[in-house]
Amino acid sequence: MPTLFKYDKGIKFLKKPENLTLIADPTTVKAAENCDAALITHAHTDHSLAFPNEGIRVYSTEVSSQLFEGLTAKKTKNTRFVELNKTTNISDVEVKLIPAGHLLGAAQIVFYFDDLTICYTGDISTDEMLTVPRAAVPEDDIDILITEATYGKEDLFFDSREKIKGSILKWVAENLQMKKVPVINIGHLGAAQEIIAYLNEMLSIDIYCDNRTSEINKVYLNEGHNLQWNRFDLLNDSELKVERSIVLLPRAAKEIPEFLKSHKISRGIVTGQASRFAYSSFEQAFSFSMHANCNELLEYVKVVNPQKVYTLYGFDSDFAAIIRQKLKLFARPLKMSKNRLTLEEFL
Ligand SMILES: [Zn+2]
Ligand SMILES: [Zn+2]
Incomplete structure (x- = not known):
């Protein structure tokens, strides 16, 4: 058989x-x-x-x-x-x-x-x-x-990953220049770490994530990926440097965390599904996929x-x-x- x-x-x-x-x-x-x-x-x-x-x-x-x-x-x-x-x-x-x-x-x-x-x-x-x-x-x-x-x-249209990363970087920089905090919805595991690694390499900014993403980042760190990030749930609002901070949220998060409510923000989403759907509630959707x-x-x-x-x-x-x-x-x-x-x- x-x-x-x-x-x-x-x-x-x-x-x-x-x-x-x-x-x-x-x-x-x-x-x-x-x-x-x-x-x-x-x-x-x-x-x-x-x-x-x-x-x-x-x-x-x-x-x-x-x-x-x-x-x-x-x-x-x-x-x-x-x-x-x-x-x-x-x-x-x-x-x-x-x-x-x-x-x-x-x-x-x-x-x-x-x-x-x-x-x-x-x-x-x-x-x-x-x-x-x-x-x-x-x-x-x-x-x-x-x-x-x-x-x-x-x-389904996908630009090269390098090109999409470049447009995320540009969008982040432009918003920071306008004194808006870029807030990006992104998958906890995989895409978040790749984009953190990329932004760490390209810009001197503070990246804030939730606790779960932080736990995942630690595993990457242990495996030799030198990621740098902060947890926003531990943030004291006076520490936030608005002109140089970005926030990552879970991909499906609709609500923004309390501390962001007193700041001007701009919302983007990173997901391969942006090759299929418009994501019109976000200012920018980046079809970056792992x-x-x-x-x-x-x-x-x-x-x-x-x-x-x-x-x-x-x-x-x-x-x-x-x-x-x-x-x-x-x-x-x-x-x-x-x-x-x-x-x-x-x-
Ligand atoms: Zn799968
Ligand atoms: Zn998978």
Whole structure:
């Protein structure tokens, strides 16, 4: 019997004849419950909710586990740490975690089953950035590539990351000149650290963040990223130097913190979703993303050159169609019903 795989609140792999079940990035703790082990690619909570569980063996990088704790203030349990680029055995299956870019500690997983070598990307970025390397290309021949497709649609427009960073810098400087505090909504984990690192490098200003972002920044600091920031919840208003301060808020935050209410501010948002939506309640929206865009994803698939591609997350159908058209490879969404196995096949 060949190795089987399917999407079921995570990517489930069934190794025959032993009936060994592994799950990658389960979206609930329950989804992992009947599996022999779970693997977690990175700390974003759409991938990492199985970290605090009772009794399921979880494999991840140590940094992902630390970032999860910083992000959620929950403790991880039963986790075995796996180093990047080293082969590990999980009940007879060899696996290797390789860099995914995207955020610190993020990994792609290569599974070496007897009959198939499968690579699951998790979330990837293929651009070299200040806080993350580019995603690695697996060294071995890959039979099945399961790739993310968050921005896998051709008409989503992304400028180069350097150019977007440049426009964020310009916007910040212009507002400071007008004595307005730039307030930027941005994802806690990944984008915030990349933009802090960039602004630290370019401008001598004080960056204020919330407590959660600060906990995440500490993990980056421990890993050798020299980020400089302050916590606004510890701020005494008389310390705020309005002409040289910027404030970062969680991406979904609508309310501004109390201390800002007596100052003139200007609001911006940093999110890849700005390639799709207008964000008209902000003065500026910057479509900066720690995910590969469509062209970058396509280039990555081309270089890996697998036998078959399955797409997952975001524009999975659109991206599968683009792969079929442009690379002439077998490609379909992992969640497509035709791909689902019958119960008999899976059990
Ligand atoms: Zn992610
Ligand atoms: Zn994700």
